[in-house]
Amino acid sequence: MSYLEDDLKMALRRAEPSEDFTERVLARLHAPARKRNLWEEFTVLFFPPRLQWVALRVVASIAIPFAALQYHKEQKLRAEGAMAKQQLVFAMRVAGSKLHHVQRKVLEMTQTENRL
Amino acid sequence: MKTFCSLIVFFGIAGAGYGQALDLKRLDRLADKASDTADVTLDGSLLKMAVKFLSASDPDEAKVKKLVEGLKGIYVKTFEFEKEGEYADSDLAEIRNQLRTPEWSRIVGIHSRKDKEIAEIYIKVGGPGPGGLAIIAADPKELTVVNIVGKIDLDQLSDLGGELGVPKLDLEKTDKPKPPKNKEDE
Numbered sequence: 001m002s003y004l005e006d007d008l009k010m011a012l013r014r015a016e017p018s019e020d021f022t023e024r025v026l027a028r029l030h031a032p033a034r035k036r037n038l039w040e041e042f043t044v045l046f047f048p049p050r051l052q053w054v055a056l057r058v059v060a061s062i063a064i065p066f067a068a069l070q071y072h073k074e075q076k077l078r079a080e081g082a083m084a085k086q087q088l089v090f091a092m093r094v095a096g097s098k099l100h101h102v103q104r105k106v107l108e109m110t111q112t113e114n115r116l
Numbered sequence: 117m118k119t120f121c122s123l124i125v126f127f128g129i130a131g132a133g134y135g136q137a138l139d140l141k142r143l144d145r146l147a148d149k150a151s152d153t154a155d156v157t158l159d160g161s162l163l164k165m166a167v168k169f170l171s172a173s174d175p176d177e178a179k180v181k182k183l184v185e186g187l188k189g190i191y192v193k194t195f196e197f198e199k200e201g202e203y204a205d206s207d208l209a210e211i212r213n214q215l216r217t218p219e220w221s222r223i224v225g226i227h228s229r230k231d232k233e234i235a236e237i238y239i240k241v242g243g244p245g246p247g248g249l250a251i252i253a254a255d256p257k258e259l260t261v262v263n264i265v266g267k268i269d270l271d272q273l274s275d276l277g278g279e280l281g282v283p284k285l286d287l288e289k290t291d292k293p294k295p296p297k298n299k300e301d302e
Contacts, residue, residue: 080162080165081165081166081168081169082169084158084162084163084165084166084169085166085169085170085177087156087158087166088156088158088163088166088167088170088180088184088190089170089177089180090154090156090192091156091158091190091191091192091262092180092183092184092190092273092276093276094154094156094192094194094260094262095190095192095249095251095262095264095273095276096273096274096275096276098235098251098253098260098262099237099251099270099273099274100274100275101235101253102224102226102235102237102251102253103274105226105235106224106226109226
């Protein structure tokens with residue numbers, strides 16, 4: 001028999017638990033759960049279980065680009081709307097001023113005609 | 117002359133029906149010669165979007181909103197030149213040709229030889245389409261063409277041009293020379 005087998009047998013030999021083992025296990029089972037303090041509750045948020053991390057990352061990797069895209073679209077729409085509004089006001093002002101100018105001229109000409 | 121004046125005063129609303137915008141592309145070549153250019157093309161969804169952005173609480177914007185609701189398109193081209201003679205009569209002739217259809221009527225035509233000033237107003241009252249308005253205003257150093265597709269109240273539009281409340285842009289000229297007494301109507 002080699003030394004290795006001896007070592008294994010020695011390491012894996014049956015060992016009886018101490019006499020109070022069962023009592024200690026039962027006592028621990030029935031003992032009230034220790035309440036975490038606030039700091040411990042807070043730090044748990046930063047060290048979530050691995051699965052939660054993965055889920056969180058998946059959600060974030062979808063939600064953040066989506067939100068950024070929506071924000072970008074909204075900003076673009078607002079800029080286009082503001083530009084269109086400015087153009088509209090300008091166009092109406094040009095049209096209005098030209099019409100007003102012509103009306104004034106026509107009235108002046110009419111008055112001149114009447115005077116003559 | 118009096119007839120024209122009466123038409124302007126009493127013709128409140130121009131146009132009814134369906135129609136298309138004038139083709140003003142020929143004027144684009146003047147942009148190279150102009151010192152200042154304004155080119156506004158608002159139609160379809162862009163016009164609707166612009167109307168949505170007009171505030172109902174702002175009195176000036178509310179006026180514009182009321183005026184433009186229902187319009188199909190607004191097209192404005194303005195050119196200001198450093199010197200005279202940068203545009204030709206042929207530039208205007210093409211636009212006039214488009215306005216020589218039975219549905220378009222010229223309600224005002226002022227051609228001043230003294231000031232070399234032209235002002236023409238056309239309205240579209242017949243034929244298919246939502247009606248419309250066309251304005252050609254030109255002096256030796258400035259040319260403006262306006263085309264509005266849809267029903268528009270001329271009195272309200274004129275009031276808008278006479279008010280200072282509407283935001284003013286640099287391209288719009290204000291220091292017009294005093295109108296001479298001796299005008300010649302075409």
